[in-house]
Amino acid sequence: MKLSKNFTNPLAANNPVIVQILGICSALAVTVKLEPAFVMGISVTFVCAFSNLLMSLLRNSVPSRIRIIVQLVVIATLVIVVDQVLRAFMYDVSKQLSVYVGLIITNCIVMGRVEAFALGNKPWASFVDGIANGLGYTIILVMVAFFRELFGSGSLFGQTIIPESWYIANGGFYSNTGLMLFPPMALIIVGCIIWIHRTINKDLQEK
Amino acid sequence: MAINKNSNAYIIIYTVVMVVIVGALLAFLATSLKDKQDANVLNEQKTSIMKAFGEAEANFDEVVTIGSITDGEFVVVEDAAATFELLGDRKALAAIENNLPIFKLEKDDVVKYVLPIVGKGLWGDIWGYVSLQQTEDNVVITGIVMDHAGETPGLGAEIAAAKVQNMFQSKKLYDETGAFAVRMQKGGAQNEHQVDAISGGTKTCDGVNAMLETSISKYESFLRGAEVEAEADVEGDEVATEECCGDCCCETEEATVVEPTNEVEE
Numbered sequence: 001m002k003l004s005k006n007f008t009n010p011l012a013a014n015n016p017v018i019v020q021i022l023g024i025c026s027a028l029a030v031t032v033k034l035e036p037a038f039v040m041g042i043s044v045t046f047v048c049a050f051s052n053l054l055m056s057l058l059r060n061s062v063p064s065r066i067r068i069i070v071q072l073v074v075i076a077t078l079v080i081v082v083d084q085v086l087r088a089f090m091y092d093v094s095k096q097l098s099v100y101v102g103l104i105i106t107n108c109i110v111m112g113r114v115e116a117f118a119l120g121n122k123p124w125a126s127f128v129d130g131i132a133n134g135l136g137y138t139i140i141l142v143m144v145a146f147f148r149e150l151f152g153s154g155s156l157f158g159q160t161i162i163p164e165s166w167y168i169a170n171g172g173f174y175s176n177t178g179l180m181l182f183p184p185m186a187l188i189i190v191g192c193i194i195w196i197h198r199t200i201n202k203d204l205q206e207k
Numbered sequence: 208m209a210i211n212k213n214s215n216a217y218i219i220i221y222t223v224v225m226v227v228i229v230g231a232l233l234a235f236l237a238t239s240l241k242d243k244q245d246a247n248v249l250n251e252q253k254t255s256i257m258k259a260f261g262e263a264e265a266n267f268d269e270v271v272t273i274g275s276i277t278d279g280e281f282v283v284v285e286d287a288a289a290t291f292e293l294l295g296d297r298k299a300l301a302a303i304e305n306n307l308p309i310f311k312l313e314k315d316d317v318v319k320y321v322l323p324i325v326g327k328g329l330w331g332d333i334w335g336y337v338s339l340q341q342t343e344d345n346v347v348i349t350g351i352v353m354d355h356a357g358e359t360p361g362l363g364a365e366i367a368a369a370k371v372q373n374m375f376q377s378k379k380l381y382d383e384t385g386a387f388a389v390r391m392q393k394g395g396a397q398n399e400h401q402v403d404a405i406s407g408g409t410k411t412c413d414g415v416n417a418m419l420e421t422s423i424s425k426y427e428s429f430l431r432g433a434e435v436e437a438e439a440d441v442e443g444d445e446v447a448t449e450e451c452c453g454d455c456c457c458e459t460e461e462a463t464v465v466e467p468t469n470e471v472e473e
Contacts, residue, residue, distance in 0.1 A: 030360075032359070032360040032361040032362075033360050033361060036360060061212070061221070062212075062221075063212045063213055063217060063218045063221055064212070064213065065213055065218060066218055066221070066222065069222075070221075070225065073225060073226075073229055077229050077232065077233065080233055080236075081232075081233075081236060084233075084236050084237060084240050084244075085236075085240070087240070087244045087247065088240040088243040088244050088247070089243070091247040091250075091251065148361075149361070152361060153361055178406070178407055181359075181361045181362055181407060
């Protein structure tokens, strides 16, 4: 597969979230607001890229019987390194991420890509694949968070978007949708995105 | 000679080498970054305290006196490191009954105290700092800073937002019967002690209520004692109050503003 295809494929046609249905758990957890969704996306992209790169470099020496353990060690180490460095040099960002950093280790996309791609491909291609899959994940997270924050809290990136005067409390007609703040709504939005995506990409539809 | 990568010996050596490398790397990283991380935590504590005082711009080390409440009396503490270590250990802070940490800031003849508060939200710890000022017959909140470990974003986590924290401004701690009355009230604030609760974040708000009551009540004897002193002071030097500058007058204005608005609501 060509490198450019390698990069664009996970963004839409073979998106990890809406086609492979990986990483749904964190898509529910961190998409109430845009900011954590965005930061989570960037962190996963980073970890995914470097775990792919490292595992690809190690691929010829890893005993196949313990490869999952080796993958876990590599991913967990990377996440801890990121966490420690953030805590020392970017304390505010590290507070933002708090529990999500730990969640990256359990993200199925990271391990899925290592197992499915990095173990069988050269380092550079694996690195690109990691970045592309991370970005594919970020795109979906940001889309879901956009709708949830806008309709759930009336803001985007913490900035109020819906004018205060629209609210019923201030004599207007509008009120935030509380349901948007709950995890089931993320699942429904992801469902809608999958629906639209499949309508456009006919080859994804099962016969 | 090709190595058999699936032989037990290879696997064991591989694992041992991997664990040693990773262990050494992480140990090195943790120790070499520890100083910087500790400095960040300390800085964060100081900034939060200054935010609670409403003096985010001022330098903590220059203006704040670190003290402790020992047997109901304010005692100046020299060992700042021990106090901050205690603030970092929320379990110990919640359990402590005497020698309670407190911060004092005097500016333009107004004395404010900041106390640490700790409690449990819906998913994990919640904590913060509350700034209090004694008035003639009550204790008034002048600022609050709260943070949380993992409350629901958009719901309980809103306690960390300035919008929620600002609502605590100038709320009076004790009602007519002398009972602790500040709380986040579901359905909206009903009187001068209450604050609107966050809809969808009821459990977190309950946690905030419990946190405020248990944490502040430990200081009650001191706060109440000093309250009487404040009353005596006001009676003693009326001239001083008249002469006072813009800042204190604002304080008194704030107190009077609160009452009429509440009457309207009732």
